[in-house]
Amino acid sequence: MQLDHLVVVMPAYNEAEGLPGFLAEIDEHLAPLAVRLSIVVVDDRSTDETFRVLRELEAELPALVPIRADENRGHGPSALAAYRAGLERSPDLVLHVDGDGQFHGSDLAKTVRASVSTSADVVHGVRRGRGDPWFRRALTFAVGVVVWAAVGRRVPDVNTPLRAYRPAPLAELLAAVPTDALVPHVHFSLAEVRRGYSVRYVEVASLPRRGSNQSGTMWGVERQPKLPPKRLRRFAVAAAAELWRVSLRPGAAR
16 A cells, blocks of 8 residues: 655644654654655744754655744644645645654554545544543543534544545635634534545554653643643633634534
8 A cells, every 4th residue: 555645744842852753753654655755844933952853854854844933823823834835745645743742653654544445535543541631631522522512423532633634625624724723623623524524533542742741831831730721721712712713603614
């Protein structure tokens, strides 16, 4: 089984420590599945050495395409920018994964193989064994309930960052979502059901964030907190308002 051109797209923020190993694993597991592999990484103006590391890795990984954002915009806009950059490279499949490396390379390959074998419009990697704090898992569950109520069926792991898309449906989804969307994958999950896309689900393992700091820096904390950080609480409120405005409000774009 080989694709002609497989493009991996990845937003990254302050992932200098974990990216080298993760990118090498991606190359090892995905290069055999395609005549040509591209790995597009959009650095969201990291405050660590992420972009320098990416530039150094270009010599070792010819498939790597590092892009540095003009300004820090957050995960959602960075993911959308990565998707658009991936589509510009004329792929026959686009695989999205976050730069924190919370998946095995073998599970990325599993997702690609499922896409090819089923010819599905999209394949979601459904995370199992998540070690996220309770409030992250509770938030994901609540969003899943809202989506279930909106479309009349359960969407497993509604915000999973591991997804494989055929180019045509991906282009349609990108056109329907604002470029500054905070939670594009939730909007995508809603639209996929409403538009009748063929969606397949594969179970994948959820790993701790790669690197010594497993909580990351996205929410403005140094270690994994017991209660939701203030930045996460503000994000959740803004994301709920966005979901209503873009995808849930009667008459909103479908």
